[in-house]
Amino acid sequence: MPKKFMSVVGVLLLLVGIMGVFVPFTGVLDLTFTHTIVYLVTGLLALAVSGNTKNSITLAKVIGIVYTLLGIAGLFTQHALGMMLMPLDTVLNFILGIAALVVSFKSKW
Numbered sequence: 001m002p003k004k005f006m007s008v009v010g011v012l013l014l015l016v017g018i019m020g021v022f023v024p025f026t027g028v029l030d031l032t033f034t035h036t037i038v039y040l041v042t043g044l045l046a047l048a049v050s051g052n053t054k055n056s057i058t059l060a061k062v063i064g065i066v067y068t069l070l071g072i073a074g075l076f077t078q079h080a081l082g083m084m085l086m087p088l089d090t091v092l093n094f095i096l097g098i099a100a101l102v103v104s105f106k107s108k109w
Contacts, residue, residue, distance in 0.1 A: 001103060001106075001107060002053055002056035002057045002060055002103055002104065002107045003050050003051065003052070003053055003056045004050075005056070005060060005099075005100070005103045006046045006047070006049055006050035006056040006059060006060065007046070007047065007050040009042075009043070009046045009063070009096070009100070010043045010044070010045075010046030010047035010048075010050060011043070011047070012043070013039045013040070013042050013043030013046060014039070014040060014043035014044065014047070015043075016031075016039045016043075017036050017037075017038075017039035017040035017043055018040070019031075020035065020036035020039060021036055032083055034083050035083040035089075038083070042063065045059060046059060046063070053107070056107075057103075057104050057107050058104075060100040060101070060103050060104035060107075061100070061101070061104040061105075063096065063097070063100040064097050064098070064099075064100035064101030064102075064103075064104055065097070065101070066097070067093045067094075067096045067097030067100065068093070068094065068097030068098060068101065069097075070083075070085065070089075070090075070093040070097070071090050071091075071093035071094035071097055073085060074086075074087075074089060074090030074093060075090060
């Protein structure tokens, strides 16, 4: 399950990152340059580890912690680490973060 999760997350984040380059989501998902780079890098990392269970679980924990913290930050500010955190960003960060944590802690090496 962690390998499949990383494959799906990788593809989705790459798509969002690529769309962030070409399609402005101003007011909905305010994808700044930093935001777009984060999605692209995270997506590439997810795809890179998706063939290995141990690495998928480890990255899922990291993604879970980072994206959950971004979700928490979005509750208190609209600016974090050079990114605009709109309400939809906050919800999506929580969904991805919590899903990644669940997958990582329910999975076995």
